Amino acid sequence: MSSLLQSHKRTLRIFALTILGTLQIFSQSTKLNLRDDAEKARADFAIPDAPAFKVLDTIPETILRPSTAREVGIVISNLLTSTSTLPKGFALEVTPYLLFAGRSLSGYLSNPFLYRLKVSAGMLDNQDGSKDFGWGVRLTIVNKSDLRTDRTLLDSILHVGHEFDHLGDIADGILNDFDLFGTNPAEYNRRKQPIVDSLKDEQRKAMLLEPDTSQTAAEYFDQRVVGLRERAKERNWNKELVEMALAGKSTSSDSLAKNLMATTYTVWGVVALPLDSQTTQLVGGINGSFEKNQDQVIVGSDFSLGSRFYAGNNSYKGFAEIDWQLVRDQQPFYTLKLGGELNIMNGIWVDCTIGYQKRSGDEAQLTSGVNLRFSTPEVK
Amino acid sequence: MAKKSYQRYAEVPIDPNGGTIKIGLEFPDTDLVCTYTLNVREKGSNTPISGFPREGDNTNTEDDEYPLPMPSEVNIGRRGIANITILDQTGDGGYYQVDMVVMQDGEEKGRASTGKTKMKDNVVTEMLMVKLRK
Numbered sequence: 001m002s003s004l005l006q007s008h009k010r011t012l013r014i015f016a017l018t019i020l021g022t023l024q025i026f027s028q029s030t031k032l033n034l035r036d037d038a039e040k041a042r043a044d045f046a047i048p049d050a051p052a053f054k055v056l057d058t059i060p061e062t063i064l065r066p067s068t069a070r071e072v073g074i075v076i077s078n079l080l081t082s083t084s085t086l087p088k089g090f091a092l093e094v095t096p097y098l099l100f101a102g103r104s105l106s107g108y109l110s111n112p113f114l115y116r117l118k119v120s121a122g123m124l125d126n127q128d129g130s131k132d133f134g135w136g137v138r139l140t141i142v143n144k145s146d147l148r149t150d151r152t153l154l155d156s157i158l159h160v161g162h163e164f165d166h167l168g169d170i171a172d173g174i175l176n177d178f179d180l181f182g183t184n185p186a187e188y189n190r191r192k193q194p195i196v197d198s199l200k201d202e203q204r205k206a207m208l209l210e211p212d213t214s215q216t217a218a219e220y221f222d223q224r225v226v227g228l229r230e231r232a233k234e235r236n237w238n239k240e241l242v243e244m245a246l247a248g249k250s251t252s253s254d255s256l257a258k259n260l261m262a263t264t265y266t267v268w269g270v271v272a273l274p275l276d277s278q279t280t281q282l283v284g285g286i287n288g289s290f291e292k293n294q295d296q297v298i299v300g301s302d303f304s305l306g307s308r309f310y311a312g313n314n315s316y317k318g319f320a321e322i323d324w325q326l327v328r329d330q331q332p333f334y335t336l337k338l339g340g341e342l343n344i345m346n347g348i349w350v351d352c353t354i355g356y357q358k359r360s361g362d363e364a365q366l367t368s369g370v371n372l373r374f375s376t377p378e379v380k
Numbered sequence: 381m382a383k384k385s386y387q388r389y390a391e392v393p394i395d396p397n398g399g400t401i402k403i404g405l406e407f408p409d410t411d412l413v414c415t416y417t418l419n420v421r422e423k424g425s426n427t428p429i430s431g432f433p434r435e436g437d438n439t440n441t442e443d444d445e446y447p448l449p450m451p452s453e454v455n456i457g458r459r460g461i462a463n464i465t466i467l468d469q470t471g472d473g474g475y476y477q478v479d480m481v482v483m484q485d486g487e488e489k490g491r492a493s494t495g496k497t498k499m500k501d502n503v504v505t506e507m508l509m510v511k512l513r514k
Contacts, residue, residue, distance in 0.1 A: 102408065102409055103409045103410060103411050104407070104409075104410070104411065104438075105407070105410065105411045105412065105413065105414075105438050105439055106438060106439055106440055106441045108411050109439060110441065147469055147470045147471075148411065148469060148470055153469060154413070154439060154469065157413050157467050157469050158413065158415055158437055158439065160465075160467065160503070161413060161414070161415030161437065161465040161467050161503075162415050162417070162435055162437075162465075164415075164463075164465040164503065164505060165415055165416055165417035165435065165463045165464065165465050165505075166417055166435075166463075168417065168463030168465075168505060168507065169417040169419055169433055169461075169463050172419070172426070172461055172463070172507075173426045176426040178421070178426075178459055178461070178509065178511075181388075181389055181507070181509050182389045182391075182509070182511065185388055185389060185507070188507075189507070218501070218503060218505070221465075221503045222501055222502045222503045225467055225468065225469075225502045225503050226502055229469065229470070229471055229502075
């Protein structure tokens, strides 16, 4: 049954990769007929990790991520050392609570909001000699899909860990050569491992399971953790999520910090709710920004609102979406979309959409898109 | 700056006439799940002393610290041995460090440590040992 499922998944992945190229060509040809501003007529459901870089419209090659308060001090000191001239450019992302409280699982479980709060800042040189400075704050207010705070997963993982520790402790008693560990720990562990492996099979027998000598104890417990994690992901993919981010951009007309002037402010917000236990989710997104000129007069603004309904599971899901966007001095855009998301391999997602887009007073247009999204691959 | 060296085994001198000795585990700078079984075995034997082994983990804020019997001199030659399992509950990997610390009268007498180590699998085991001596 399991091999049948695996084969089904592989077929789907190969199919997805094959149609990806075709859809990409189709999507490029339809996009040629679209205006740039119409392309923006969609709500942004992904809260940017580092809003400062989003507001600067750049992804820096090097992002400084100091992990202690002392390192932050050194970074800031380095930025400010050379007179009052601003540096050529920098990108900084920090989790403030982590800097002062340190990384700790018990701390994270007690204060997940503070551990998830991120602050970003960046600077970009413009061709005319001016500089853009961006800042951003990202807040995760609720995230019930966070595997770190999933109590059911945590309890099961702790159980696995204690089982493994217990086998190690019994094996120490059997080996009974503690002086060896003091002089040659690698040799001690080499002798201990087969004892632990055999104890694992004894444990399986006691649980009325077949002993499996093809697996070491490490492989056996590794496989159990992966299984628990996958089940938790299936269980949690549509759970409640509330996130928001704020960002601002200031411009300095020259290379001096004292001439900084605020020009753009942006806010993002997303709320996701499950509609049933594991197969559906409703996501609402809001995104707004306004821009001021040198005389502090608002010269541009836009606002978008969207809602997306998902049905499926953690690996494959279809969606229906409706977006509305209002840009200053323009008629509002409306978009209806249908699409799907498919996890084709570890850390890689394909996102396909087909939609209907309309601006008041204009003809409706058909849109389509295929995107590859990348996330951090998991340890398998 | 020279890189600090860590040892998974340490011989720790204690004061036989001093106050209570405590053996504890610390998990600095990690958000991975760590569980442990801590055993204290008699001198020259694999027999655990009364009250051991003890189990624990790093998901709560309670101290993972256990007092040894008094008078302190009865602990000379005993070994504290921790079997530790580190588990990746998110699949994102990361780093861990586990330290086994011996305290007497509120003062640190010595420690064994894994050092800061990169998580390479979903489950990793470590062993730390301290031997108490005069």
